[in-house]
Amino acid sequence: MATKTSNSAWVTVAGLSLLVLLGASLRLHNLDGKSVTHVEVFVPGIRLPHGISVPEERLTLLKVVTSTLNSDTHPPAYYMLMWAWTKCFGTSAWSIRLPSALLGTACIPLVFWLGVITRQTAAGWIGAALMAVNGHQVFWSQVARMFTLACCLGLLATILLLRIASPSHASRSLQFLYVAALLLGLCTHVFFWLILAAHMSWTFLNAWGQRQAIPGAAKLQFLVLILGSPLLAFSAYQNGNTLAALSNSTLVYAREFLQFAFVFPLMNYSSGVYPDHGKILMIDDPHLSILRWLFFLLSVFLFAVGISSVSQPKQIDATLLNDSNGPSSTGWVLAAGVGTLAILLFVWVAKTFAKPPNPTIHSTELMTVLPFLLAICAILVQKNWEWLTSWRPALVNSRFLIGDQALVLTLAVVPFVALSVISLFKPIFNARGILPLAPYLLLVLSAGIVRLARHPIPAAALLVALGTAHYSGLKAYSHLSAGRADYKSFAAALSPQIGNADLVFLNPEFHSTPLFFYMNSGWNRVVGRNYEAACQQNPHARIWALWFYNYEPELPKPMEEALSGYQPVRTVEAPGGQAILYVPK
Numbered sequence: 001m002a003t004k005t006s007n008s009a010w011v012t013v014a015g016l017s018l019l020v021l022l023g024a025s026l027r028l029h030n031l032d033g034k035s036v037t038h039v040e041v042f043v044p045g046i047r048l049p050h051g052i053s054v055p056e057e058r059l060t061l062l063k064v065v066t067s068t069l070n071s072d073t074h075p076p077a078y079y080m081l082m083w084a085w086t087k088c089f090g091t092s093a094w095s096i097r098l099p100s101a102l103l104g105t106a107c108i109p110l111v112f113w114l115g116v117i118t119r120q121t122a123a124g125w126i127g128a129a130l131m132a133v134n135g136h137q138v139f140w141s142q143v144a145r146m147f148t149l150a151c152c153l154g155l156l157a158t159i160l161l162l163r164i165a166s167p168s169h170a171s172r173s174l175q176f177l178y179v180a181a182l183l184l185g186l187c188t189h190v191f192f193w194l195i196l197a198a199h200m201s202w203t204f205l206n207a208w209g210q211r212q213a214i215p216g217a218a219k220l221q222f223l224v225l226i227l228g229s230p231l232l233a234f235s236a237y238q239n240g241n242t243l244a245a246l247s248n249s250t251l252v253y254a255r256e257f258l259q260f261a262f263v264f265p266l267m268n269y270s271s272g273v274y275p276d277h278g279k280i281l282m283i284d285d286p287h288l289s290i291l292r293w294l295f296f297l298l299s300v301f302l303f304a305v306g307i308s309s310v311s312q313p314k315q316i317d318a319t320l321l322n323d324s325n326g327p328s329s330t331g332w333v334l335a336a337g338v339g340t341l342a343i344l345l346f347v348w349v350a351k352t353f354a355k356p357p358n359p360t361i362h363s364t365e366l367m368t369v370l371p372f373l374l375a376i377c378a379i380l381v382q383k384n385w386e387w388l389t390s391w392r393p394a395l396v397n398s399r400f401l402i403g404d405q406a407l408v409l410t411l412a413v414v415p416f417v418a419l420s421v422i423s424l425f426k427p428i429f430n431a432r433g434i435l436p437l438a439p440y441l442l443l444v445l446s447a448g449i450v451r452l453a454r455h456p457i458p459a460a461a462l463l464v465a466l467g468t469a470h471y472s473g474l475k476a477y478s479h480l481s482a483g484r485a486d487y488k489s490f491a492a493a494l495s496p497q498i499g500n501a502d503l504v505f506l507n508p509e510f511h512s513t514p515l516f517f518y519m520n521s522g523w524n525r526v527v528g529r530n531y532e533a534a535c536q537q538n539p540h541a542r543i544w545a546l547w548f549y550n551y552e553p554e555l556p557k558p559m560e561e562a563l564s565g566y567q568p569v570r571t572v573e574a575p576g577g578q579a580i581l582y583v584p585k
Contacts, residue, residue: 016109016128023108023132026474027101027141032093036517037483038510039272040144042072043096044079045086048516052508052528058083069346070354073238075231077187078146093517096144104141104148108132110155111439115446117162118404119311126446130466131439135473136262139273140435143482146188151436153185154195158411158440161199162404164217165206165321175326179220179227186228190235191433194415196224202410206321206402207389214385219326222378226335226371230342233367237350237360239426248427250420253434257416258299260445260466261438262431263473264292265480271431273477274484275575295469299445306448312403320403329382332375339371411440485511485548485576491518494544494572494579498522503538505531505563506546507556515546515577531562543582 041048044058055071058064064083068076082099089095111131115124131137140147160178164170182199185192200221207215247253256266267273327335347365350357381388400406415437423429449466453459495518498504506512508528516523527534535543543566545555554560566582573579 015125016112019112019128019132020105020108023138024101024105026133026138027104031097031101031142034142034481035483035486035488036093036096036514037143037481037485037487038514039482040096041514041517042068042079043086043091043144044083045091046096046517047091047520048513049523049526052506052523052526053513053516054508054510055513066349066353069234069238070350070357074146074189075187075234077184078149078189081149082144097142100144100148101141103152104137106152107137107148107155107439110152110159111443114155114159114162114408114439115443117159118408118443120405120408120443120447120450122450123443123446126449127439127443130260130442130446130470133470133474134261134263134438134442135265135470135477136431136435137438138474139265139477139480139482140432145432145482147432147435150185150189150192151439153181153188154192154411154436155439157181157185157195157199158407161203161217162407164220164323165203165215165404167320167322170216170323170325175216175220178217179224182221182224183228186224186231189433189436190231191415191419191436193228193232194418195411195436196221196228197418198411198414199407200225201414202401202407203321206406209402210321211389212322213324214382215321216323216326217321219324219378219382222332222374222381223327223335226332226339226374226378229367229371229374230339230346233343233364233370234346236363236367237346237358239360239363246427247429248423249429250423253429253431254416254420255296256431257434257437257441258303259292259296260299260469261435261441263469265473265476266431267480272482273431273480274482275480295465298465302445302448302452303441304448305451306444306446307400307409309447309451310399310403310405310409312399312405329379332378333372336371336375340368343368343371408440408443411437412444483511483514483576485514486574487514487577488518490572490574490577490579491515493574495519497570497572497581498544499542501538502542502544503527503534504544504546505534505559507559511548512546529558531559535562535565540584544579545582546577546579548577 041053042055042058044064046057048055048057050057055067056063058067058079061080061083064079065076068074068079082096085099086096089098108128108131112124112128115121115127118124137148137151157178160174160181164174164178182192182196185195200218203215203218203221207213207218252266256262256264262271265271265273267275343364347361347368350361350364400409416434419429419434449462452462502525504522504526506515506526506528543563545559545563547555555563563582565585567585568580569583570581571578572581
């Protein structure tokens with residue numbers, strides 16, 4: 001038996017290593033091939049010209065935090081980590097994208113691990129394989145953004161929750177790691193609150209259904225909720241940014257999400273995925289081919305079969321979440337004090353350094369009491385827990401709500417439903433934001449695949465369908481970009497033609513800033529405002545007028561008026577960008 005166990009372990013290590021190597025090769029292949037886009041120049045350490053770049057240059061940690069909270073829509077943790085990374089490894093395209101690729105690769109064994117500890121080893125293998133070759137996961141693993149970090153932290157926190165919920169008493173180190181993973185996730189992406197909500201829903205439903213004392217996991221989650229509440233106040237402030245509004249197309253996103261978590265590209269503004277060459281379409285890709293609808297129906301069927309496969313472990317009432325050790329009421333109150341101080345400090349920083357601050361600063365000021373309100377709520381729940389568990393509907397004992405496998409199902413469903421409701425009031429649907437939810441959906445779909453694959457004919461048909469779909473998705477994503485302009489090609493075509501005495505006119509917006517990543521010299525000749533004065537000061541200079549995104553019909557009005565005494569003589573074009581050389585008439 002020992003020999004058999006040893007051989008099984010070696011097979012597991014070898015198989016998982018192959019999947020990790022496959023996923024890593026897809027993510028590292030041609031990592032710096034595509035152009036850096038506007039979503040990536042937010043990475044700290046990149047040199048940018050003052051006054052004509054959006055965002056402004058972020059070289060100090062203080063600048064990283066203040067500019068993120070003032071002008072971004074995300075919490076600052078990813079940028080703070082990248083500030084340290086770029087200090088050590090530089091800001092080349094390969095360097096700034098490598099953390100995303102490594103974190104995306106790390107999600108593969110974590111999916112397998114989650115499958116194993118929820119008694120779904122076969123589904124864990126399939127889920128890990130699907131994670132390795134999922135085109136949407138590979139695409140965002142090659143972009144310097146926070147999505148793979150949030151995905152990795154979500155998986156790690158979920159695994160730690162199940163370890164804490166196991167029959168044995170959770171060690172302090174496990175509890176600390178769980179709190180740290182959740183807090184770092186909340187500081188990384190605003191949608192991570194949905195993962196915390198799913199964790200809390202599952203924990204309370206399980207404890208409620210078993211009529212146990214309030215579990216230690218729930219106490220830890222209350223602590224995270226209180227300590228993380230300042231981020232909600234910060235998010236209220238960031239809500240004033242125009243980029244905070246995306247999509248409310250629930251049916252479209254549900255359709256594409258169910259298809260193995262966007263295995264096919266959804267190309268539009270809210271998805272953040274665009275063609276890297278050719279004309280840029282300003283309408284959504286409808287994806288209404290017959291084959292796509294058939295694959296959608298297959299995905300829905302597998303999801304339904306996967307849900308029906310959810311089971312409870314034997315004697316779950318006596319084993320799960322029976323450890324009540326956790327933070328006390330005093331700890332919650334102290335955490336509320338820390339949270340309130342954090343909000344007050346943020347308000348002071350916003351009013352001092354943002355000139356002027358967003359009007360939403362008033363909403364943030366009102367939320368100063370939020371940490372203490374949450375602490376009071378936690379204390380009331382704890383004191384009235386026995387009364388709350390004295391009655392329970394029969395539904396609470398459902399295998400779809402309680403048990404280890406129910407946690408995976410909860411994470412696949414509850415966050416998406418919550419996001420759908422929120423988007424009715426604030427359109428925030430976006431495919432990249434849902435990326436951290438993909439592992440749980442893939443595990444549910446994998447459970448359905450396991451059920452159907454018991455028979456050879458359905459197994460062969462599934463292998464062909466899924467293999468074809470994932471290969472097609474990977475191929476399609478390889479020709480897409482996270483931005484609507486190819487700044488790398490544009491700079492390569494334009495740089496040799498710009499003379500030492502030429503001026504460069506551009507509109508200082510986020511869509512023009514990535515050009516400075518490749519044209520990193522001669523910034524003193526770039527003009528982003530007062531075009532008329534620049535023409536008067538340099539009456540004989542040639543002028544290059546630049547603008548980006550091919551739906552702009554003409555030059556900005558101030559630039560056009562300043563160039564009224566000039567005539568165009570040459571044009572340089574690249575996907576999403578155009579430069580016209582003007583000389584005095």
